[in-house]
């Protein structure tokens with residue numbers, strides 16, 4: 497995938513743009529996913545990595561199973577209430593900036609498991625940036641979710657994570 501240069505001014509021998517645009521572009525094409533896969537949606541995520549869908553095109557082929565070396569948490573599958581604290585710990589161990597995708601109905605809302613033991617959406621315990629619908633979503637839908645995160649990265653101010661609104665959001669989840 498060819499990257500479009502950020503908006504700026506160019507002339508013979510020079511190109512000028514905003515620092516935040518360059519950082520946004522770098523983040524957009526170097527997302528490192530952490531697949532938190534617990535059930536069937538995880539299989540769909542695996543399909544995204546195969547040669548047919550080729551996640552490498554998005555600069556995201558390097559999966560991380562360490563939260564400290566990942567910036568895109570992909571929650572694929574049913575999350576029980578017992579597992580909730582583990583997911584939250586993984587999220588808090590990821591360095592800023594970080595983004596979260598709820599992949600599929602279970603991660604987004606509990607899906608068909610409207611029962612006492614299942615978390616009715618991971619946004620009950622951590623902030624979510626993108627929700628991918630479906631049970632399961634097709635790989636194309638997961639890729640669309642990744643592209644939505646890319647759009648967020650590209651357009652995000654480098655100051656956003658220091659802003660009171662963002663800190664308030666984390667505090668509302670008991671994260672600081």
Ligand code: SF4
Nearest residue numbers: 536537601602631632
């Ligand atoms: S959304 Fe459907 S496919 Fe995905 S984990 Fe839940 S039951 Fe399985």
